[in-house]
Amino acid sequence: xxxxxxxxxxxxxxxxxxxxxxxxxxxxxxxxxxxxxxxxxxxxxxxxxxxxxxxxxxxxxxxxxxxxxxxxxxxxxxxxxxxxxxxxxxxxxxxxxxxxxxxxxxxxxxxxxxxxxxxxxxxxxxxxxxxxxxxxxxxxxxxxxxxxxxxxxxxxxxxxxxxxxxxxxxxxxxxxxxxxxxxxxxxxxxxxxxxxxxxxxxxxxxxxxxxxxxxxxxxxxxxxxxxxxxxxxxxxxxxxxxxxxxxxxxxxxxxxxxxxxxxxxxxxxxxxxxxxxxxxxxxxxxxxxxxxxxxxxxxxxxxxxxxxxxxxxxxxxxxxxxxxxxxxxxxxxxxxxxxxxxxxxxxxxxxxxxxxxxxxxxxxxxxxxxxxxxxxxxxxxxxxxxxxxxxxxxxxxxxxxxxxxxxxxxxxxxxxxxxxxxxxxxx
Amino acid sequence: xxxxxxxxxxxxxxxxxxxxxxxxxxxxxxxxxxxxxxxxxxxxxxxxxxxxxxxxxxxxxxxxxxxxxxxxxxxxxxxxxxxxxxxxxxxxxxxxxxxxxxxxxxxxxxxxxxxxxxxxxxxxxxxxxxxxxxxxxxxxxxxxxxxxxxxxxxxxxxxxxxxxxxxxxxxxxxxxxxxxxxxxxxxxxxxxxxxxxxxxxx
Numbered sequence: 045x046x047x048x049x050x051x052x053x054x055x056x057x058x059x060x061x062x063x064x065x066x067x068x069x070x071x072x073x074x075x076x077x078x079x080x081x082x083x084x085x086x087x088x089x090x091x092x093x094x095x096x097x098x099x100x101x102x103x104x105x106x107x108x109x110x111x112x113x114x115x116x117x118x119x120x121x122x123x124x125x126x127x128x129x130x131x132x133x134x135x136x137x138x139x140x141x142x143x144x145x146x147x148x149x150x151x152x153x154x155x156x157x158x159x160x161x162x163x164x165x166x167x168x169x170x171x172x173x174x175x176x177x178x179x180x181x182x183x184x185x186x187x188x189x190x191x192x193x194x195x196x197x198x199x200x201x202x203x204x205x206x207x208x209x210x211x212x213x214x215x216x217x218x219x220x221x222x223x224x225x226x227x228x229x230x231x232x233x234x235x236x237x238x239x240x241x242x243x244x245x246x247x248x249x250x251x252x253x254x255x256x257x258x259x260x261x262x263x264x265x266x267x268x269x270x271x272x273x274x275x276x277x278x279x280x281x282x283x284x285x286x287x288x289x290x291x292x293x294x295x296x297x298x299x300x301x302x303x304x305x306x307x308x309x310x311x312x313x314x315x316x317x318x319x320x321x322x323x324x325x326x327x328x329x330x331x332x333x334x335x336x337x338x339x340x341x342x343x344x345x346x347x348x349x350x351x352x353x354x355x356x357x358x359x360x361x362x363x364x365x366x367x368x369x370x371x372x373x374x375x376x377x378x379x380x381x382x383x384x385x386x387x388x389x390x391x392x393x394x395x396x397x398x399x400x401x402x403x404x405x406x407x408x409x410x411x412x413x414x415x416x417x418x419x420x421x422x423x424x425x426x427x428x429x430x431x432x433x434x435x436x437x438x439x440x441x442x443x444x445x446x447x448x449x450x451x452x453x454x455x456x457x458x459x460x461x462x463x464x465x466x467x468x469x470x471x
Numbered sequence: 472x473x474x475x476x477x478x479x480x481x482x483x484x485x486x487x488x489x490x491x492x493x494x495x496x497x498x499x500x501x502x503x504x505x506x507x508x509x510x511x512x513x514x515x516x517x518x519x520x521x522x523x524x525x526x527x528x529x530x531x532x533x534x535x536x537x538x539x540x541x542x543x544x545x546x547x548x549x550x551x552x553x554x555x556x557x558x559x560x561x562x563x564x565x566x567x568x569x570x571x572x573x574x575x576x577x578x579x580x581x582x583x584x585x586x587x588x589x590x591x592x593x594x595x596x597x598x599x600x601x602x603x604x605x606x607x608x609x610x611x612x613x614x615x616x617x618x619x620x621x622x623x624x625x626x627x628x629x630x631x632x633x634x635x636x637x638x639x640x641x642x643x644x645x646x647x648x649x650x651x652x653x654x655x656x657x658x659x660x661x662x663x664x665x666x667x668x669x670x671x672x673x
Contacts, residue, residue: 130606208651211549230545230546384565387603
């Protein structure tokens with residue numbers, strides 16, 4: 045099926061990051077169209093499109109958009125989650141650097157649909173280039189009357205600010221991001237059903253819409269071409285529509301971002317990225333560090349789609365796709381994964397704070413050749429006790445890759461425990 | 472002059488004060504300004520957030536120093552610990568980088584600079600840090616120096632980069648903090664801060 049460039053179609057063209065170039069290539073048609081419709085029609089268009097959140101969870105976007113009160117009693121806020129931190133993912137970075145106006149226009153469309161007054165783009169602190177690119181775009185949009193008061197003369201007001209993070213993976217979790225935006229430690233907040241949804245009570249207890257960069261960037265196309273048109277892309281899958289950008293890295297010849305239609309076989313991504321480097325395919329982590337690892341056989345069967353990936357035991361996630369060659373020590377790879385979650389756990393809840401540390405300690409002694417026969421069982425127990433029991437998704441995300449690898453590559457762990465060293469000869 | 476604990480020594484420049492005033496208009500309350508204000512402070516205090524910097528941010532935002540300290544220490548990019556060197560070299564050793572040679576890059580840098588991860592060279596030039604995913608895995612193995620990403624790295628490129636950085640008088644740690652302050656500000660707000668700085672100079 046090859047690449048299907050929708051969002052990234054003009055990403056190679058520096059002019060696309062300027063307002064002139066962007067408008068010449070069809071930019072702001074979506075917003076113009078949206079402003080000619082009533083708010084509910086815009087939301088219905090997003091519903092028809094079948095767009096699902098691109099940050100990792102795949103939640104239907106329109107339900108969030110529709111969830112803000114129609115009768116406004118408080119300010120409404122909009123947040124763009126640009127705290128891209130999932131290991132293996134770098135699509136939001138490229139979108140912001142090369143297509144900043146897609147994000148600005150997408151957010152403005154969403155602001156119109158949800159009656160939002162103020163928006164914030166929460167960009168991780170390390171992404172200076174992306175933040176600078178967004179800054180230039182926002183400044184230009186203000187100058188041209190596409191942000192601020194009375195946008196396009198249609199009586200709509202929308203202020204858009206940049207807020208940068210300062211080094212915390214946890215802030216990519218939406219409730220932790222809101223804590224951080226309000227000037228707190230980036231810890232998660234109580235969630236539905238124990239607390240109202242952010243769409244009712246989010247930032248400063250006001251209705252808040254929060255979506256990923258890529259999700260907002262889809263909105264201009266959905267509005268300008270129609271939701272039905274968008275839904276025709278990826279229609280071969282059960283319930284995934286449109287395109288998805290995958291950040292392909294690892295042992296491949298041409299690492300980079302590749303945008304494909306849902307329904308594309310996973311192996312085509314590998315082909316697009318120039319094929320394997322340094323040895324045959326051994327494993328793939330298709331959707332960022334949080335998703336379970338696939339062996340080569342499962343990769344052959346995997347189709348890109350939210351439900352389709354689950355059928356082979358993994359997930360689309362954020363689209364951080366890492367291909368690993370035959371010389372990769374899976375135990376070491378999972379050890380490094382567990383180190384990440386141990387470092388990034390915010391410390392709020394016991395299952396995650398203690399569990400991620402214990403997973404790391406056990407994997408660390410296995411890797412050092414000091415593994416005990418009962419360690420694999422113990423690891424599985426710890427995974428089970430974190431999964432579903434942590435305060436936010438970080439705990440689940442820490443448990444899945446370990447539990448997944450123990451299932452798929454158990455023999456490598458057993459070899460380490462039995463012989464005190466890796467099964468894999470370094471290539 | 473004796474100093475009450477509530478009025479710390481204030482070191483923000485006129486430019487910084489103007490920047491903070493603009494930032495306050497972006498949020499409905501002062502508490503939300505803590506993160507961006509810490510970036511301003513990190514620049515104003517030379518890449519470091521000593522207790523005096525925390526106290527100044529707290530004072531200017533009418534929060535308690537304990538609250539600001541609590542926020543600052545949560546985030547890895549605020550340098551609340553020891554003062555970093557002029558340039559901070561952050562080596563990504565996360566997933567993709569680790570399978571693409573990051574350990575070799577880290578070891579080479581440690582050997583070249585004669586320090587371990589987390590340490591600063593005796594001349595105060597470089598601080599070395601291992602970091603988690605910087606999310607530019609297409610350029611693995613990757614390192615970050617202030618507002619710059621570099622990758623894929625090899626020994627030659629490391630040599631060239633270190634050479635350039637040694638001759639770079641401006642601190643990359645400060646450059647990063649300033650870059651992040653600037654992206655928060657609208658065009659006219661940056662202009663206002665520039666004029667405030669100029670007024671002091673004249």
